[in-house]
Amino acid sequence: xxxxxxxxxxxxxxxxxxxxxxxxxxxxxxxxxxxxxxxxxxxxxxxxxxxxxxxxxxxxxxxxxxxxxxxxxxxxxxxxxxxxxxxxxxxxxxxxxxxxxxxxxxxxxxxxxxxxxxxxxxxxxxxxxxxxxxxxxxxxxxxxxxxxxxxxxxxxxxxxxxxxxxxxxxxxxxxxxxxxxxx
Ligand SMILES: Cc1cc2nc3c(=O)[nH]c(=O)nc-3n(C[C@H](O)[C@H](O)[C@H](O)COP(=O)(O)O)c2cc1C
Numbered sequence: 001x002x003x004x005x006x007x008x009x010x011x012x013x014x015x016x017x018x019x020x021x022x023x024x025x026x027x028x029x030x031x032x033x034x035x036x037x038x039x040x041x042x043x044x045x046x047x048x049x050x051x052x053x054x055x056x057x058x059x060x061x062x063x064x065x066x067x068x069x070x071x072x073x074x075x076x077x078x079x080x081x082x083x084x085x086x087x088x089x090x091x092x093x094x095x096x097x098x099x100x101x102x103x104x105x106x107x108x109x110x111x112x113x114x115x116x117x118x119x120x121x122x123x124x125x126x127x128x129x130x131x132x133x134x135x136x137x138x139x140x141x142x143x144x145x146x147x148x149x150x151x152x153x154x155x156x157x158x159x160x161x162x163x164x165x166x167x168x169x170x171x172x173x174x175x176x177x178x179x180x181x182x183x
Pocket of ligand 1: 019020021131132133134156169170
C-alpha cells in the first residue's frame with residue numbers, strides 16, 4: 001500500500017494529510033470564514049466558466065431547517081436529524097444540471113473539484129470536514145422543503161467543524177499499480 005510521500009510541498013502535504021473528520025468540537029466555524037473558504041473553492045477549474053453550483057449552509061439554529069427537511073421525508077422518528085443537530089455546520093453543494101450529457105459530465109466534475117478545494121482549504125485552517133451522501137438527498141419531500149428544483153442535483157453534504165478526533169489515514173494503492181505508461 002502507498003504511504004503518504006514525505007515532501008516539503010505544502011499543497012501535496014495538505015492533499016495527503018487531510019482526513020475525513022466525523023467527531024467535532026461543539027464550537028461552530030464562523031460563517032464569514034466558511035464564505036471565505038468557499039470564495040477560494042470557486043477557483044476550481046470549470047469549463048466555459050459556467051460555475052454550475054450553489055450552496056445551502058446550515059449553522060446554529062439554521063440546522064433545524066435541515067433537520068425538519070429530513071423529518072419531512074423520513075418522519076420524526078429517524079436517526080439522521082438528531083445527528084445533524086450535533087454537527088456544527090452542514091453545507092449542501094448543489095449542481096445545476098444541464099440536460100446535455102457531455103456538459104452534465106463536465107459540470108459534475110467541476111463541482112467535485114470545487115468540493116475538494118473546499119475540503120483542502122478548510123483543512124489548511126484547522127477545520128475538519130466530512131463529505132456525506134445519503135439516499136434522502138434524492139427524496140422529493142426533502143428536496144422540496146429546501147427549495148431544491150428539478151434539474152438540480154445535491155452533490156453532497158459537507159459536515160464541518162473543529163476536529164475532536166482526527167482518524168488515522170487509510171492507505172492508498174500506489175498509482176503505479178493503476179498506471180498504463182507510454183514513453
Ligand atoms: C462523494 C463522497 C461521498 C462520501 N460519502 C460518505 C458517507 O456517506 N459516509 C462515510 O462514512 N464516508 C463518506 N465519504 C468519505 C469517504 O469514506 C472517505 O473520504 C474515505 O474513507 C477516505 O478517508 P479520508 O477522506 O480521510 O482520506 C464520502 C466521500 C465522497 C468523495
